Amino acid sequence: MVRNFPINIILVLLFLFVLGCGTKDKLPQGILVENKMKSVLDDMMKADLFLADFVLNKDTAKRKETESIKRYDTIFAIHQITPDVFFKSLSYYEQHPALLKPILDSLGLQHKNLRNKIKPQIETIPLPPKVEQ
DSSP states (O other): OGGGSOHHHHHHHHHHHHHHHHSSSOOOTTOOOHHHHHHHHHHHHHHHHHIIIIITTTOTTSOHHHHHHHHHHHHHHHTTOOHHHHHHHHHHHHHOHHHHHHHHHHHHHHHHHHHHHHHHHHHTSOOOOOOOO
16 A cells, blocks of 8 residues: 555655654744853843842942843843844743743752752851940
């Protein structure tokens, strides 16, 4: 029965099968790959924490948006990407939650491990004695 199929049909089916398998995990052009997206998001989260803890609460004259843009531009330069590429990638990943979830899960685990590593060190720092007035 298979001998009755023309070889062209078999080749076309094989080609479609290979083509279908090859494009499943491929991202569209201009979208950051998972590891790069995770790295950029990680740096952006760290920049936000730095701003909140060390810049904005010390100098109330600074505007959050202006300071954030400065830090983000630095992060984009470090990763050699443009804001357009980042936001296009972010939009793509938001539209594909199955691709975004592993990135966010990994970042959450990474930050949890960091907190667990730092917390015992902080707890061992002696507090200064209370001064009675």
